Amino acid sequence: MKDAFGTPQSLLVLGGTSEIGLATARRLVARRTRTVWLAGRPSPALEKAAAALRDLGADTRTVAFDALDPDAHEEILGKVFAEGDIDMVLLAFGVLGDQARDEAEPRAAVRVAQTNYTGAVSAGLVCARALQHQGHGSLVVLSSVAGERARRANFIYGSSKAGLDAFAQGLGDALHGTGVHVMVVRPGFVRSKMTAGRKDAPLATTPDVVARAVEVGLRRRQEVVWVPGTLRVVMSALRHVPRGVFRRLPV
């Protein structure tokens, strides 16, 4: 069960090698979390991440999960929930893709969309139903500021996150009053292996800062969390910039 501060005792990370996901898990394990499930494609990195969490004292298990195989989601996640209540699901998987290549190879673009959007819709709905059956729990969805307004530089990734963001907000409204809490997290540019080699965008942040924002958001039962918080104001302004001007902005 979550405590009065929204800190979970059990956690399921979808995308078990996600740096933000693992930073959040480490932070929550330091507080109350005792059971962690890392769901991801089987790999040495996934096992290494699990071992690191075990060293922190959490009973950590891995489960083979592929966002691109939605047919299997119900069975795989059903087994996890059958082992005991999950207080928090962190939907952390996603790929950035390569905008130039993806524009040239539509099949590659489809993979981005299928991972970030279709896969998340499937896993999100499966988890939402299980949480609703429990009568409690948080579904934390990692969205992105890139979904707030599509940019020339990464609109394929951005549009997949826009879809995910809209989906998660709607799901949160659907689950309002059921005891299940859905929180959309919109980080800006996060320095991680996913963005390695790219130039920092303004207001760049780190996985640990996102993890802290998630913990605070759980405590406040927030529905949307911006990281850093100032992005809320910045994006609110950018959203209203006319198309012709926005196109020319160096963002």
Next chain:
Amino acid sequence: MSADAVDPVDSVDPVVPVTGWGRTAPTSARLVRPRSTEEAVAAVRACAEPGRRGGIARGLGRAYGDAAQNAGGDVLDMTRLDRIHAIDADAGTVHCDAGVSLHRLMQVLLPLGWFVPVTPGTRQVTVGGAIGADIHGKNHHVSGAFARHVNSFELLTADGEIRTVLPGTDLFDATAGGMGLTGVVLTATIRLQRVETSSMTVDTERAADLDDLMARLTATDHRYRYSVAWIDLLARGAAMGRAVLTRGDHAPLDALPARARRDPLAFRPRHLPAAPSFLPEGLLGRRSVGLFNELWFRKAPRFRTGEIQKLATFFHPLDGVPHWNRVYGPGGFVQYQFVVGHGQEETLRRVVARISERRCPSFLAVLKRFGDADPGWLSFPVPGWTLALDIPANLPGLGAFLDELDALVAAADGRVYLAKDSRLRPGLLAAMYPRLDDFRELRARLDPHGVFRSDLSRRLAL
């Protein structure tokens, strides 16, 4: 809600979000409202069906944490079982349903010259809840906790049977303070306290600091039936732990002014309009609470004896503002109450110092000296000092801070109160409650399939 339904299992019981009085950690449950013993039995049998997530009895929802919540399962609202079956006005006992509130008992019993044996800081608790949490009041140093005044109760257990439970049995001691996890209390017979009037004679005095406070309580508590101290946890330095002691007893008839003597047992508590539901967060910050505490301390007389107060003013000032828990805003609040034994005054000092250094905005903090321990296996009181305080749940870092206090309390063989808990680290429970293994063993025997479950029992693996 289907008021006309006969069988609660067949009727459509609403699934609603449920929280404790602190309004943190909401979870949803099917709310079943039995109106008779038969309906209660049917409800418990339904909870036991495979695939269901169990059930827990709930009274008026005054437990601060998650004791009367059951995520995804059933919550049995017992407040419709509210009949007073018999009053023995000579011997001073009452036999009533578990859903009867102490408020109702006072309304009925005071005109007959009787008072409940133990009352907490609110009248809005049920008899069932009073047994389940084995509540204590300002008279604990004299009278002990609630269950000591219970002659017997009927318990609906996991097998759907009703047992009569007598003091001195394992089932009685597991149920007193057992947070509803042994079964559903249906009725109880309670021994009452004789009173001549519905007024109190109250002595008030100020204590300059924590040591002064403890010295005064130790020296003179035995002279009073009721004793409690409001403590200013924001005061620092030499004034740390300054307090206002209010102690008293039921007023005898001849202590009342002539006019009041015409109707000495009148009980007509008044209340203000309820706190509105839209109050924002942050009303109770350091500044406002600091100001309140300063005024509260200054307005208290340095020393006054024999003041006549209304019973509700003395015992239940907060009942004067319905829904007062809303003043903490939508984020809710946490109540932290612990006890440390005599000889552990140094721990109490350290905890008060930590709270004062950290500037926790708490305006409802009370210190009390407990009497003998109660027989309930999970009953909270042990002889020593108990401190209770309210803190807004959104205070940054509060979780880790309270964990630090837990460590101090546990190291001193103290414990925290489960009826108020919403955040204890489960690993500390066994150290705080030495009879926990007996409790778990009895539950495993009596309720092998876990029919009675609550968010509290899941969180702490009770």
